[in-house]
Amino acid sequence: MSHSPLLNLPGPRLDLLDEVHAAIAEAAEFVRAYDPDLVVIFSPDHYNGFFYRAMPPFCIGMYASAVGDYGTHIGALDVPTDLAADCAKAVLGADVDVAVSASMDVDHGTVQPLEKLFGTATARPVIPIFINAIAAPLGPLRRCRALGTAVGTFLSTLDMRVLVIGSGGLSHSPPVPTLHSADPQVRERIVHGQPLTPAQRQARQTVVMEAAKSFAAGNSDLQPLNPAWDQRFLEIIDNGHLSDLDRWSNSFVTHEGGSSAHEIRTWISAFAAMAVAGPYQTKVRYYKQAADLIAGFAIRTAVPIP
Numbered sequence: 001m002s003h004s005p006l007l008n009l010p011g012p013r014l015d016l017l018d019e020v021h022a023a024i025a026e027a028a029e030f031v032r033a034y035d036p037d038l039v040v041i042f043s044p045d046h047y048n049g050f051f052y053r054a055m056p057p058f059c060i061g062m063y064a065s066a067v068g069d070y071g072t073h074i075g076a077l078d079v080p081t082d083l084a085a086d087c088a089k090a091v092l093g094a095d096v097d098v099a100v101s102a103s104m105d106v107d108h109g110t111v112q113p114l115e116k117l118f119g120t121a122t123a124r125p126v127i128p129i130f131i132n133a134i135a136a137p138l139g140p141l142r143r144c145r146a147l148g149t150a151v152g153t154f155l156s157t158l159d160m161r162v163l164v165i166g167s168g169g170l171s172h173s174p175p176v177p178t179l180h181s182a183d184p185q186v187r188e189r190i191v192h193g194q195p196l197t198p199a200q201r202q203a204r205q206t207v208v209m210e211a212a213k214s215f216a217a218g219n220s221d222l223q224p225l226n227p228a229w230d231q232r233f234l235e236i237i238d239n240g241h242l243s244d245l246d247r248w249s250n251s252f253v254t255h256e257g258g259s260s261a262h263e264i265r266t267w268i269s270a271f272a273a274m275a276v277a278g279p280y281q282t283k284v285r286y287y288k289q290a291a292d293l294i295a296g297f298a299i300r301t302a303v304p305i306p
Contacts (some may be wrong), residue, residue, distance in 0.1 A: 001027060001300070002169045003043075003112045004293040005070035011209050012292035023286035023299050024116045030284055030301045031117045036163035038080070039126040040087075040151065040273070041110055042266040043167040044133035049105030051193040052179060055135045058096070058147055060088045061104035061128040066121060070205065072111040073121035077128065084127045087154050094150035096143070104128060109263075113167045124163075131269060133168065133262040134176055135190075141253075142246040144265040148272025156276055166270030168263025170230040170287075170296035173223035175211045176260060216291040223258040227289040230257075230296040233264060237300060238282045242272055257296075267300075277304045 006012055007020065048067045050059070061077075062084040068074025088100045110128050114121040129151065131144060155162045177186045188194055196204065214220040236244050245268055253261050274280050284301040 001113055001165065001167060002295060002297040003109055003167050004169065004290075004295050004297065005108050005112075005205070005208055006212050006293045007112065008071040008108070009205060009209055011212055012290075016288070016290060016292050020288065020290070020293075020297060023284070026284050026286075027299050027301055028117045031163060034161060034163060036124060037160040038083070038158070038162045039114070039124045039165060040129065040155065040162060041113065041126060041165040041167060042129045042131055042148070042269040043106070043110040043113075043165075044263050044266060045109060045130055046107055046134065046176060047190045048107035050130060050132065050135070051189075052135060052191040053193065055132055056099035056130070057132050057139050057143065059099040059101050059104065059130040060084055060091070061106070061130070062088070062100055062102050064101075064104040064106050064110075064126075064128045066111045067105050067107050069201065070108045070112075072108045073115060076122075077106070078122050078125045079127060080125045083125075087127060087151060090154035091147065091150040094146075094153065096147050096150045098147065101130075104130070106130075109167050113165055117165075129269070131265045133265050134260060136178070138250050138262060140246070140250070141248055141265065141268060144268045145242055145246065145272045148269035149276060151269070152273030152276030155273065164270045164273045166266035166268070168266040169260060170233060170264060170298055171226040171257035172260045172263075172295035173258030174260055174294045175207060175222070178259075212292060212294050215294050222294065225289050225291065225296050226256055226258075227287075227296060230287060230289075230298065233267075234285075234287060234298060234300070237267060237271055238285070240271075240275060240279055242268060242275060271302070274302055274304075279305045281305050
């Protein structure tokens with residue numbers, strides 16, 4: 001499912017928020033009925049927990065704490081440390097190189113879906129798996145599928161009901177700094193991880209809100225959303241043809257979907273994990289070309305085909 005900091009900020013149209021929240025409520029009901037024992041969430045980071053001083057492509061959190069950006073939960077998540085470590089061992093044993101963290105910081109990309117689906121971020125034990133989706137250079141999409149397959153194979157050995165979440169927007173290109181375009185102060189932060197002061201965090205929120213306002217009004221230089229590309233991606237997901245995405249180059253994703261469209265990596269990993277159980281069918285299907293959120297916003301739920 002997609003996330004957006006703008007869901008927690010003033011600005012988006014009320015009718016849009018009502019529609020999005022209705023779709024989220026449908027997904028939350030799906031989760032409530034399933035009643036998982038464990039959640040595994042594949043999610044990106046927005047320079048709140050991972051920085052260029054050491055940027056892994058993938059990282060499994062054996063402990064995690066939320067930074068509380070955009071009004072989300074702040075503090076520790078309920079991470080089953082031994083189980084997360086076992087997951088990492090299994091993934092490494094499957095020839096997928098993954099880092100581990102005993103002190104992972106996560107942001108709204110991880111926390112918002114947990115809050116929207118469960119009411120609180122600590123309602124269930126959770127293993128957070130970071131996927132780098134913004135800090136170039138990025139690996140090929142097939143490695144995200146391999147990661148998901150390795151995680152799914154490990155999960156298949158557990159006698160637990162496991163909910164797998166992929167958290168990321170589809171086409172979108174919000175104002176996120178890059179290593180080459182950032183001014184010296186911002187570059188220092190995204191390289192070395194200088195924490196934001198409350199004033200800096202508020203200023204960052206204001207920038208996002210103003211960018212969304214301009215984008216929705218059609219007065220923005222940000223790359224437009226691409227609903228046709230979004231639907232093409234969702235069709236591949238719905239049909240379970242995940243290997244088709246191996247042919248999508250990083251330059252193609254950026255050209256068609258924008259600089260942050262690489263968050264589809266989380267979807268690929270999540271559905272690859274799901275596919276270990278066999279063919280699946282998607283249930284809740286929601287998509288919105290949501291300019292107010294600067295994102296192609298989508299939700300899917302899925303279950304194995306009996």
